[in-house]
Amino acid sequence: MVKDGHFHGGHNSGVSTLIQRTELFSSLKNAWYPVSLSKELKRGQQRKVQLLDTHWLLFRTESGRPGITSRYCCHLGTDLSNGRVVGDNIECPMHGWQFDTHGNCTHIPCGAPIPNGAQQFSLQLTERFGIIFVWYGDKPEFDFPEMSDLSTNLKTSPPITVSLQAPYYVAALNSFDTQHYEKIHARRFVSPPDISLVNPYCLRIDYTAEIIRRRWVDKIMTKLCGDTTSVAIESWSGGILLLKNMDTHYGSLIGVHPSSETHCELYIVALKDREVRQTLTNSLAEYLALRLAAVFLKTYLAPDLGIIANMQPHKGILLDGVDDALQTFFDYWKALPQKSPFRLRENRKVA
Ligand code: FES
Ligand SMILES: [Fe+2]
Numbered sequence: 001m002v003k004d005g006h007f008h009g010g011h012n013s014g015v016s017t018l019i020q021r022t023e024l025f026s027s028l029k030n031a032w033y034p035v036s037l038s039k040e041l042k043r044g045q046q047r048k049v050q051l052l053d054t055h056w057l058l059f060r061t062e063s064g065r066p067g068i069t070s071r072y073c074c075h076l077g078t079d080l081s082n083g084r085v086v087g088d089n090i091e092c093p094m095h096g097w098q099f100d101t102h103g104n105c106t107h108i109p110c111g112a113p114i115p116n117g118a119q120q121f122s123l124q125l126t127e128r129f130g131i132i133f134v135w136y137g138d139k140p141e142f143d144f145p146e147m148s149d150l151s152t153n154l155k156t157s158p159p160i161t162v163s164l165q166a167p168y169y170v171a172a173l174n175s176f177d178t179q180h181y182e183k184i185h186a187r188r189f190v191s192p193p194d195i196s197l198v199n200p201y202c203l204r205i206d207y208t209a210e211i212i213r214r215r216w217v218d219k220i221m222t223k224l225c226g227d228t229t230s231v232a233i234e235s236w237s238g239g240i241l242l243l244k245n246m247d248t249h250y251g252s253l254i255g256v257h258p259s260s261e262t263h264c265e266l267y268i269v270a271l272k273d274r275e276v277r278q279t280l281t282n283s284l285a286e287y288l289a290l291r292l293a294a295v296f297l298k299t300y301l302a303p304d305l306g307i308i309a310n311m312q313p314h315k316g317i318l319l320d321g322v323d324d325a326l327q328t329f330f331d332y333w334k335a336l337p338q339k340s341p342f343r344l345r346e347n348r349k350v351a
Contacts, residue, residue, distance in 0.1 A: 028052045029336045030137035031201075031239030032144055034255030034267040037159060038130045041066060044085045051136055052168075052258045056123070057081055058132065059101075061088040066127060067101025068134055069120035074105070080120075129156045129269045131255060136239075137339060142201050147242040147251060149232060157270040157290035162298060164266060165309040168258035169333070171266065172235040173313055174304060176205055176329035179322050184303050186212040190228060195325045203332040204234045205325060217299050224248055235329075237336050243297075249273060250293050262310075266301075270294040 028051060035049045036058055046059035048071065055071040057080045069090065071080055078094040085091070089098035089106055098107040103122035105114050123134040126144055133144065164170070174180070176195070181187040187209035194206040208230040211222050221229060225247035234242045244251040255267035270293035272286065315330050 027338050027340065028054075028136055028258060029237045029239070029333075029338045030135075030141055031237030031336075032126075032133045032135055032140075032255075033239040034131045034133050034257045034265075035068070035125075036132045037161070037267070038127055038132055041132065046081060046083070046085060046090060048081045050259055051134075052261060056134075057090065059085050059090045061085060061101065063088055065101055066125055066132055067103075067122060068125055069099055069101075069103045069122045073097065074118060074120055129253065129271075130159050131267050131269070133240075133255060137337070141337065142199070142236070145202065145234070145236040145240055145242060147232075147234060147244055149244045149246070149251070153273065154271045155273075155286055155290060157287075157294040159267050159269045160294050160298060162266040162268065162301070162305070164264050164305060165262065166264065166311050167261060167313065168256045168264035169238050170308050170311055170313055171241060171254065171256045171264065172203075172238040172333075173326075173329060174308065175233045175235060175241060176203070176325045178205075178207075178325045179319075180304075181207075181209065182212070184307065185300065186214045186218050187229070188212055193325060195328045197328075197332060198234065200335060201237045202234050203329060204232060206230070206232045215299075217296060220296070235332075238333070250290075252293070252297050254297075268294055268297055270297065 033051060035051070036047060041047060041058060041060045043060050043064050044062050046057055049056040049058045049068065056068050057071045058066065058068045060066045062085060065088065067090070069080070072078065073080055073092040073094065075092065075095060075097055078092050080090055080092055083091045083093045086098060089100050091098045096109040097105055097118070099120045100106050101122065103120035105118035108114055123136065124140055125132055125134045127133070128144060178189070178193055181189065189207055189209050191208065196204050196206070198204050208228055210228050211218050211225070213219050213222060225245070230246040232244045232246065236242070239256055241254040241256070242251065243254070249272065251271040253269045253271060257265040257267065259265050270290045272290060272293075318327055
């Protein structure tokens, strides 16, 4: 139907679906995203990083400080990934201009004065739990998230990574898809889950569910928690998911790296409040338990991974009641800021 010069498709038509998909998921939300394991970026090394369709160069200075700048040189656009780290700078291979971790040009070998505007666009980053995270956007709009139910005195497992053949936003969306919990994860809610907007960036789901024993992980969970389990999951602008199991007091962080429009990489870390008194024996037991918890979470998520592959999420036909959490998720997602960082266009892929 054409009205007011615009096409208005039926509620569930293919066209309206396409419009909703484009509007909802067209570009990257401003958020913290993992970009590399710390151990994969040693001093003096660099690596290419893609965030959706934008291209970056991540490097670690010889003194150990990480930095991330636009990948193409502000002089003539040479690919800096062919350059090298020199001291505290990344050096362009073409004419040798050097840039520090903030992207500032610090040296031009031909002796000309450094011109105004000789700067690579850079992103802010932080290193946590053995993972490098960047803030996609001009300036962080929220601090690196911490889950209110866990103390800041955390013990963590080494991170593990899982590749997912699906767009990055599937990870957050999946957490609020309450219909799939029973079919895919063997969790039957004992009462409707509680959905709350903690702040404009953080949507949270709290639920208590009966564990329907199907797989070995479910059997272990019933040994640990009994027949029901209470869980909270927070989405922080889709780049970080925080989970807390209220029965075991273990939590986890899942960082979602949007490696392309069709693929993402999950960085999983198990977390636990640190015991006040630490002995060598309980430290070792805790370390092993945390490693196991990370593997356990990966196994719990495994049934999702195959099904999610090639998914093209959109806001389709939602059921009243059972899909209310999804409706809230779509409203939250639509309202999230997605301002492109300054000069970002320079980093976009040339078709
Ligand atoms: S193109 Fe990079 S220094 Fe000239
Ligand atoms: Fe799931």
